[in-house]
Amino acid sequence: MNETIKTILTRRSIRKYKPEQFPAEILQQILEAGLYAPSAMGRQPxxxxxxxxxxxIAEVNREVKAATARMKDNPYADYVGSESYTVNYHAPTFVIVSGDTTVSPRNAQFDCALLLGNMFLAAHSLRIGSCWINQLNVLNDEPVFRKYMTKLGIPKENQIFGCACFGYADAPNPTAVARKKNAVVIIE
Ligand SMILES: Cc1cc2nc3c(=O)[nH]c(=O)nc-3n(C[C@H](O)[C@H](O)[C@H](O)COP(=O)(O)O)c2cc1C
Incomplete structure (x- = not known):
């Protein structure tokens, strides 16, 4: 099995991290891998x-919890409202990925997901754990959180489509949940 396939098959979502930060040079490699993801018509939204x-990150966590609590129909209300919830599983790096839906109305979400996927695989190849975090995706239209997004530098045309935490895993790599074999049909 080649190294790329091995990286893909052994990457797992990590939910327990050491507090130590990883070097900026590693972060740069992870980011570059993300930016080389495919995007519809190469638009990179x-x-x-x-x-x-x-x-x-604790500040982001506070804002997410407060915004979630203010919303009436937030699907993550119970989860985010629990005392133990943190947006980052205590990992020292947190990434917010948003897409410009005016540039790519039908595909920005897919493009952002591919960017995150590339980052997860690059991170794993560099011995950095990662996990997708979904709870910010439903806060785009919460007015106070939207202001906070602007403060973070997120353009006003953008929607958050996914977030992720990154850091050194503080537990052995989890065993993969069995993949559905019947998800594939090969016609020859
Ligand atoms: C769109 C999407 C949303 C996800 N949201 C979360 C999340 O909010 N919190 C979390 O801990 N994991 C989240 N995950 C990670 C999945 O739970 C994980 O990928 C899945 O259980 C398979 O495990 P693996 O990544 O270790 O192979 C998300 C993954 C995807 C693709």
């Missing part, structure tokens, strides 16, 4: 905010 450090 994505925008990436990287929040580094547990103190800064």
């Amino acid at each position: 994505w925008h990436v905010v990287v929040v580094r450090g547990l103190d800064k």
Whole structure:
């Protein structure tokens, strides 16, 4: 099995992290891998905010919890409202990926997901754990959170489509959940 396939098959979502930050050079490689993802018509509608450090991420966490609590029909209300919830599983790097839906109305979400997928695989190949975080995706239209997004530098045309945390795993690589074999049909 070649190294790329091995990386793909052994990447797991990591939900327990060491507090130590990983080097900026590694972050740059992860980001570059993300930016080389395919995008519809090469439009690259994505925008990436990287929040580094547990103190800064704690602020994001507070804003997410407060915004979630203010909303009437937030699907993550119970989960985010629980005392143990953090947006980052205590990982020291947090990434917010948003897409410009005016540039790519039908595909920005897919493009952002591919960018995140590339980042997860690159991170794993560099011994950095990662996990997709979904709870910010439903906060785009919450007015106070929208202002906070602007403060973070997220363009006003953009929607958050996915976030992720990155850091050194603090537990053995989890065993993969069995993949559905019947998800594939080969016609010859
Ligand atoms: C669109 C999407 C949303 C996800 N949201 C979350 C999330 O909010 N929190 C979380 O811990 N994991 C989240 N995950 C990770 C999945 O739970 C994980 O990929 C899945 O259980 C398979 O495990 P694996 O990544 O270790 O192979 C998400 C994954 C995707 C693709």
